[in-house]
Amino acid sequence: MSQFGKLEKTLRPILFFGNNWISLIGGALTTASAFVLVGFWVVSFFGHSGPINPYVGIVIDLCLPGLFVLGLVLIPVGIWLRHKQLKTAGELPAVYPQIDLKDPVFRRGIEIVVAATFINFVIVGTASYRGISYMDSPNFCGQSCHVMAPQWAAYQVSPHSHVACVDCHIGSGIGAAVHAKVNGTKQLIEVMLGNYPTPIKASLSELRPARATCEECHSPTRFVGEKLLVETMYGDDEKNSMTHNLLALHLGGVDSLSRLSGIHGHHLDHYEYVASDSTNQNIIAVNKHNADGSITQFVSADWKGPVKGVTRQMDCMDCHNQATHIFQTPQDAIDEAMQDGGVNPALPFVHKKGMELIQAEYTSQASAATKITSGLEDFYRTQYSGIWTGQRGAVDMAAKTLVAIYNRNVFPDMKVTWGTYPNGMGHSAPGHNPSPGCFRCHDGNHTSKDGKTITNDCSVCHNLLASDEANPKQLSDLGLQQAAQ
Ligand code: HEC
Ligand code: HEC
Ligand code: HEC
Ligand code: HEC
Ligand code: HEC
Numbered sequence: 001m002s003q004f005g006k007l008e009k010t011l012r013p014i015l016f017f018g019n020n021w022i023s024l025i026g027g028a029l030t031t032a033s034a035f036v037l038v039g040f041w042v043v044s045f046f047g048h049s050g051p052i053n054p055y056v057g058i059v060i061d062l063c064l065p066g067l068f069v070l071g072l073v074l075i076p077v078g079i080w081l082r083h084k085q086l087k088t089a090g091e092l093p094a095v096y097p098q099i100d101l102k103d104p105v106f107r108r109g110i111e112i113v114v115a116a117t118f119i120n121f122v123i124v125g126t127a128s129y130r131g132i133s134y135m136d137s138p139n140f141c142g143q144s145c146h147v148m149a150p151q152w153a154a155y156q157v158s159p160h161s162h163v164a165c166v167d168c169h170i171g172s173g174i175g176a177a178v179h180a181k182v183n184g185t186k187q188l189i190e191v192m193l194g195n196y197p198t199p200i201k202a203s204l205s206e207l208r209p210a211r212a213t214c215e216e217c218h219s220p221t222r223f224v225g226e227k228l229l230v231e232t233m234y235g236d237d238e239k240n241s242m243t244h245n246l247l248a249l250h251l252g253g254v255d256s257l258s259r260l261s262g263i264h265g266h267h268l269d270h271y272e273y274v275a276s277d278s279t280n281q282n283i284i285a286v287n288k289h290n291a292d293g294s295i296t297q298f299v300s301a302d303w304k305g306p307v308k309g310v311t312r313q314m315d316c317m318d319c320h321n322q323a324t325h326i327f328q329t330p331q332d333a334i335d336e337a338m339q340d341g342g343v344n345p346a347l348p349f350v351h352k353k354g355m356e357l358i359q360a361e362y363t364s365q366a367s368a369a370t371k372i373t374s375g376l377e378d379f380y381r382t383q384y385s386g387i388w389t390g391q392r393g394a395v396d397m398a399a400k401t402l403v404a405i406y407n408r409n410v411f412p413d414m415k416v417t418w419g420t421y422p423n424g425m426g427h428s429a430p431g432h433n434p435s436p437g438c439f440r441c442h443d444g445n446h447t448s449k450d451g452k453t454i455t456n457d458c459s460v461c462h463n464l465l466a467s468d469e470a471n472p473k474q475l476s477d478l479g480l481q482q483a484a485q
Pocket of ligand 1: 152166200201202203207213421
């Protein structure tokens, strides 16, 4: 039998059984999704590939390739079903309808089938690749799913808004990738069933170690010296009086002789700790590995039980846990907005009123937007009619800014509100960081067996050059008074 003869013998039954609805629909699905996909790729290749809506991404990169594969699967399924049906009915033909290979139309058909199969492979391959890299993109991680709205909002305005989520959240190597996909699938199912935790708990244990993330970009060997921190605050009086904090932070680092100093330097040593809660807010013991190989253990005086639990080695993220997802305090958020003009400090009592409005409880972001806006407008309309008529633009702008501050920090449907996520930077100071931060260990209450205590001395970390002062002399000495006003 000739080559063609053999081919014809196999093809005849396929073509015969393939002539059924299921296989035809399968063929149509595959062809149609292929056309759309190729069309989309051509368009995006020629430049129209700006930031796309994540739902478009889901359709293009996940659903369409899914349909395409489904179509491919339906074709043999239809063939098999029709074969089974005819066999049961005893209607299998003894001889399948003739295929005439000399017929040029039919030969062209076979060539097309072969070519189409090849193209299908290319399409499925490319589509899966794109699907996977799409799932790794910040758009997918942060925006496809409203559950991540708080982290996404904070990410977008952070200094790391161009670092991909997976660069910090998914470790390198196959093990980490599998772990992430399994975890991700679990979370996807939780979201579909609606039984995800609210708020989502932040935890350092799922993150890559700082060595593989932060330190890829920020070299700890480059840290050295002091950092001057100028904080500008506004008061609750009619004039929103401005005051300043001025701190020289002893940031330190590693010098050229490998000596460690200051805040950065000391914690580059090998410190480990055990916490009694999953967000590491209650630290019960700290182990310091000394140069001679011994370990000094500092235990919290408040902890009466034995020290046990997961030991974590301290790294950048224990202090900079909010390097990317920065949730503000109401005070810091308004002070910042008043400094950059979004909330005009010339509006009487705008600080006091603004604080009140953004801290009130609302059922949703939409309801907050309406009530914050009407609250501020009512205040000026009834109390300061001159401002209401003369500075309407400033009032509108302040209302808009307050709504934006609220939407960036409070998510009622995820039960995320002011202070939900603790910040490891600094320490509990009125109006500023509400979480203990450095004082989780530096509370003067963590002591070793030989009587040493982790320091609580203010001046070890910073010189407080001015605290809540209207006109700190140091600022004008530095020529910064103008800039800070
Ligand atoms: C530069 C590093 C970095 C990048 C980039 C980053 N994150 Fe995070 N993320 C963190 C750290 C650190 C925490 C832990 C915060 C804490 O413990 O308070 C965290 C916590 C979270 C949490 C809380 C739950 C958990 O796993 O701890 C979510 C959700 C999250 N990130 C989502 C995202 C998404 C979505 C993106 C991208 C849009 C992103 N992250 C990008 C560092 C990063
Ligand atoms: C892909 C590179 C990259 C990675 C990874 C990265 N950063 Fe950054 N980081 C930057 C850049 C670039 C900036 C400066 C952005 C700017 O000034 O707008 C920055 C800014 C910062 C700042 C603010 C500095 C300032 O002056 O306010 C801190 C703090 C910081 N990073 C800490 C971290 C920590 C902690 C991690 C690990 C969780 C990390 N970074 C991971 C690139 C990175
Ligand atoms: C013990 C807590 C702590 C640890 C650990 C820590 N930092 Fe910091 N870091 C700070 C403090 C405090 C500041 C100054 C805060 C500010 O600017 O408001 C700071 C500032 C920074 C800045 C900004 C520097 C500048 O000049 O403005 C960068 C970048 C940074 N840290 C990166 C890192 C990286 C990377 C690591 C890990 C190798 C790390 N930090 C570990 C506490 C820490
Ligand atoms: C997990 C516990 C822990 C946290 C959180 C922590 N530290 Fe420390 N820190 C230590 C330990 C332990 C030492 C070493 C104490 C000793 O040797 O007596 C230390 C030492 C220091 C030193 C050197 C003290 C000296 O005597 O010279 C400075 C400065 C410092 N820390 C600043 C900070 C700052 C600022 C923060 C917050 C941004 C912070 N630490 C957060 C555990 C911690
Ligand atoms: C373990 C180190 C450490 C110790 C001890 C410490 N501070 Fe601080 N403090 C910090 C850091 C770090 C910041 C900066 C936080 C930031 O970047 O916003 C800060 C900020 C402040 C601020 C500015 C407000 C704020 O939260 O930004 C004040 C005021 C302050 N400290 C007062 C004190 C006083 C008073 C003491 C002594 C009782 C003290 N601190 C002890 C590390 C320390």
